[in-house]
Amino acid sequence: MISIMGLSGCGKTTLLRHIGGALKPASGHVMMDGQIVHELGQEGLYAMRRKLGMLFQFGALFTDMSVYDNVAFQMREHTDLPEEIIHDLVLMKLHAVGLRGTHNLMPSELSGGMARRVALARAVALDPMLIMYDEPFAGLDPISLSVVGDLIRRLNDSLGATSIVVTHDIQESLKIVDYVYFMASGVIVAEGTPDEIRASNEDYVHQFVHGEMDGPVPFHYPGRDYRQDLNLQA
């Protein structure tokens, strides 16, 4: 289970989109399960995506479907399972995220944390080999954040899957992941285990972990000389 961290706009979500085949790289390639993703045709890409699960930033639940139908969606689309089996599987998935009792609710009736957990149940509906999380902790209260973090770790372990977590939440992330990559301007600038990251003296990592205002990531957006902008003489 790895985490990819970095500032907004550094390319984290773009990386996930490359892995999922939603974007084609201008150079280089992404290899997944022995296949080069951008060389796959639509059928090959869809076959590969069936081995993927993805949790979007705000869940991206289908708003015209109930919680039950959201979790059952992929089972109905990609399998020939009878409805009775789907029923049991959906309830098991919802039970795993602690929301079995919400199966009749609509997404609009869920809190942000609950919607994220339902989306998590939907992401693991077909027991994927790779699960990608795009900002899973964004906008959650401390309890929901901790619950979602714990669920991500537990589901990863019980499925024996690989997980990639893209997040800004350094503390929660360091609690649950095995390895961390820091990205800046589209490249990896630092990496290590959570303990190595905590102990790191690297400027970029230090600034990010401690939330410092200035450092390798400057406070001021580059611009003209301040005195010039204010029309002052040197």
Place this chain on the structure above:
Amino acid sequence: MPVAKTIKTIKIIGRRSINAVWRIGMAARFFFLTLMYSGSGFRRFHLIIKELFSTGVMSLIIIIVAGLFVGMVLGLQGYETLKRYGSESALGSMVALSLVRELGPVVAALLFASRAGSAMTAEIGLMKATEQISAMEMMAVNPIARIVAPRFWAGVISMPLLAAMFSAVGVFGGYFVGVVQIGVDEGSFWSQMQAAVDFREDILNGVIKSFVFGTAVTVIALFEGYDAPPTAEGVSGATTRTVVTSSLVILMLDFVMTAIMFRGV
């Protein structure tokens, strides 16, 4: 600098022209993709039924009320005009021909564009803005087959039915004003109508028109939603464009089809 200004204007015109051509091309590609993936849309027939309800059944009230009033106005204006020539008895045929040939398909399509078309655009635009379409793609489900195709066929099927409903209610509106209120002879109202309205020439052509309008409005609405920038402003702009573009396309297509059908151009 007049030269610089002229060059700037030419640049803007050029950029807008390229954008317009590009969007027409994208819309055509989108239409063909929708047709291509309609097979899997038909395998999910329950989705078409669901969309028929939200686009067709939910538009019924506005269609019936508008049809009734348009028919009543036709009855009133038609009577006043025909009276000058002593032809009040032709009121039935005038009301029916106006509705079946022109007003039924055109006004029903305009109402359909504002009621169902705008709703389709807003729904798909918001699905895009909330990453539901991306989520579906990442689940290896084609959104054109799952979201677009059922809505497209629901629009194409419901439009002729709504236009027929509009015309039928309009005829009763004309009957109510002409016969019940003004006192035109009931027998001549219905018999003139029966004699003047030809099934192939009038009714079938009206159905063809509404089918074409339904296709155009639905494709425009779906494309605008699918192509909308994923922001609140983007979705509202797309919804406005759906209504404006659909209305203009309906009127333009109506002229072209009327010229072909009734003048044999």
